[in-house]
Amino acid sequence: MMCENQPGTLIKLDLGSLTQAAHDAVHLLPCEIQYNGHAAVDKYFIPTIHQGASAKEVSFRGRPLKGQEIKIPAGYVGLVLEENHKPCSEEKGRTVCMKSTFLSFTQWNLETLPSADDCAVMSLMWPKISKAIHQPVDNEE
Amino acid sequence: MELAPFEQKNWGSSRLSSPVPPLCRTQQCCLGIDEAGRGPVLGPMVYGICFCPLSKKQDLEELKVADSKTLSEAERERLFEKLDSLKEYLGWALQILSPNVISTSMQQRVKYNLNALSHDTAIALIQYALDSGVQLREVFVDTVGPAEKYQEKLQERFPELEVTVKPKADALFPIVSAASICAKVARDYAVKHWKFLEDLEDVNLDYGSGYPNDPKTKEWLAKNLDPVFGYPQFVRFSWSTAQSILDSRAVPIRWDDSDGHEKASSKGSQSMLAFFGLKKDDMRRPAHRFFQERKLETARDL
Numbered sequence: 001m002m003c004e005n006q007p008g009t010l011i012k013l014d015l016g017s018l019t020q021a022a023h024d025a026v027h028l029l030p031c032e033i034q035y036n037g038h039a040a041v042d043k044y045f046i047p048t049i050h051q052g053a054s055a056k057e058v059s060f061r062g063r064p065l066k067g068q069e070i071k072i073p074a075g076y077v078g079l080v081l082e083e084n085h086k087p088c089s090e091e092k093g094r095t096v097c098m099k100s101t102f103l104s105f106t107q108w109n110l111e112t113l114p115s116a117d118d119c120a121v122m123s124l125m126w127p128k129i130s131k132a133i134h135q136p137v138d139n140e141e
Numbered sequence: 142m143e144l145a146p147f148e149q150k151n152w153g154s155s156r157l158s159s160p161v162p163p164l165c166r167t168q169q170c171c172l173g174i175d176e177a178g179r180g181p182v183l184g185p186m187v188y189g190i191c192f193c194p195l196s197k198k199q200d201l202e203e204l205k206v207a208d209s210k211t212l213s214e215a216e217r218e219r220l221f222e223k224l225d226s227l228k229e230y231l232g233w234a235l236q237i238l239s240p241n242v243i244s245t246s247m248q249q250r251v252k253y254n255l256n257a258l259s260h261d262t263a264i265a266l267i268q269y270a271l272d273s274g275v276q277l278r279e280v281f282v283d284t285v286g287p288a289e290k291y292q293e294k295l296q297e298r299f300p301e302l303e304v305t306v307k308p309k310a311d312a313l314f315p316i317v318s319a320a321s322i323c324a325k326v327a328r329d330y331a332v333k334h335w336k337f338l339e340d341l342e343d344v345n346l347d348y349g350s351g352y353p354n355d356p357k358t359k360e361w362l363a364k365n366l367d368p369v370f371g372y373p374q375f376v377r378f379s380w381s382t383a384q385s386i387l388d389s390r391a392v393p394i395r396w397d398d399s400d401g402h403e404k405a406s407s408k409g410s411q412s413m414l415a416f417f418g419l420k421k422d423d424m425r426r427p428a429h430r431f432f433q434e435r436k437l438e439t440a441r442d443l
Contacts, residue, residue: 030396030397031394031395031396031397032394032395033369033392033394034392034393034394034395035368035369035392035393039369039370040367040369040370042340043339043340043341043367043370044339044340044367044369044370044373045370046340047338047339047340048152048338048339048374050150050152059152059241059244059245059374060370061370061371061378061387061394062241062244062245062247062248062371062377062378062379062383063244063245063248063249063378063396064245064248064249110250110396110397110398111249111250119434119435119436122434122435123435123436123437125435126435126437
């Protein structure tokens with residue numbers, strides 16, 4: 001991957017661990033958590049999810065969320081990446097490691113019922129459209 | 142007291158009720174409403190109703206049910222057992238609003254305040270009694286807010302009933318005292334036996350009374366804060382006591398619907414020089430609407 005902002009700086013993606021990487025449950029929340037690091041998701045979040053009348057329900061910081069499971073398009077895989085050591089100088093190349101992979105994730109809306117019009121669902125249409133646009137046409141009629 | 146239906150779903154709102162005495166379906170009745178656990182920052186709020194035939198008012202008075210706050214916990218429990226045993230003429234029902242329901246209602250996009258939530262709960266309980274065939278005539282309600290407005294609201298909703306809303310009604314009318322005892326016993330039981338849904342191995346349960354001004358409660362809130370999730374659902378996030386700890390000590394959260402989420406377009410005081418500089422972003426053609434709407438961007442940096 002090339003960084004356009006810093007021409008010449010390479011970010012290396014270490015795919016060596018792809019096959020043995022664990023599957024992780026991934027949740028997409030309708031808010032920005034201004035923090036990077038460990039979060040006690042297994043303690044606080046997962047055990048409080050329950051099936052509501054028409055969607056999965058949970059609350060975060062006392063606000064009501066409604067969610068749906070979204071599958072990653074066939075042929076694709078979701079990756080959770082981790083950069084263990086940020087290099088001290090900008091010239092040095094960076095290495096990003098694979099932490100885990102996922103084939104689906106839960107997308108949560110604030111109060112509103114999840115639907116096919118949600119941004120996350122619509123954005124995953126891109127691989128299909130992209131293929132239709134870019135695939136070489138091999139047969140001239 | 143058995144609260145199983147609530148305990149199985151302690152993130153929601155549950156109704157528990159006694160069987161309706163047949164006498165209440167044939168004779169004109171009075172009904173009392175009171176609440177327990179309105180103030181605390183922890184645990185559920187419970188609304189209780191009790192009803193009996195007007196002809197049994199005297200019997201109730203002889204039971205010496207008093208305002209639940211003046212009784213000890215043991216006395217309240219004993220009185221609840223007594224009330225519950227009067228199955229031939231006394232009925233009760235409870236609505237238990239979990240702290241999660243309180244937090245999420247009050248913090249909805251369209252705020253649903255505690256008074257409105259209380260009023261709607263009381264109205265639903267009166268409606269429940271009517272739907273169960275109780276021949277209601279008089280309704281007595283304890284109030285914390287302005288009594289007059291609340292009385293008007295209830296009277297308008299139930300024009301066929303005689304509604305009396307009064308502060309300290311739980312000390313004035315035995316049927317309200319009875320309702321107050323049911324509510325308070327349920328609230329105490331729910332707090333004491335709270336099953337944390339969260340996987341907290343050794344949560345310290347020494348949280349005092351749950352009232353925001355109790356030093357023990359304050360200490361518990363300060364000690365049991367998770368930087369990301371804040372608190373277990375046992376805590377009412379919408380209480381200012383909890384909010385101020387979250388604001389000052391937890392990780393900041395910006396919600397999609399919060400004010401100022403729109404990218405701060407600080408056009409107001411832009412430097413003159415800014416117009417002459419070469420801006421990288423401006424050179425780039427904006428992405429097609431398709432990508433903008435889906436928040437799709439080319440990864441440029443990590």
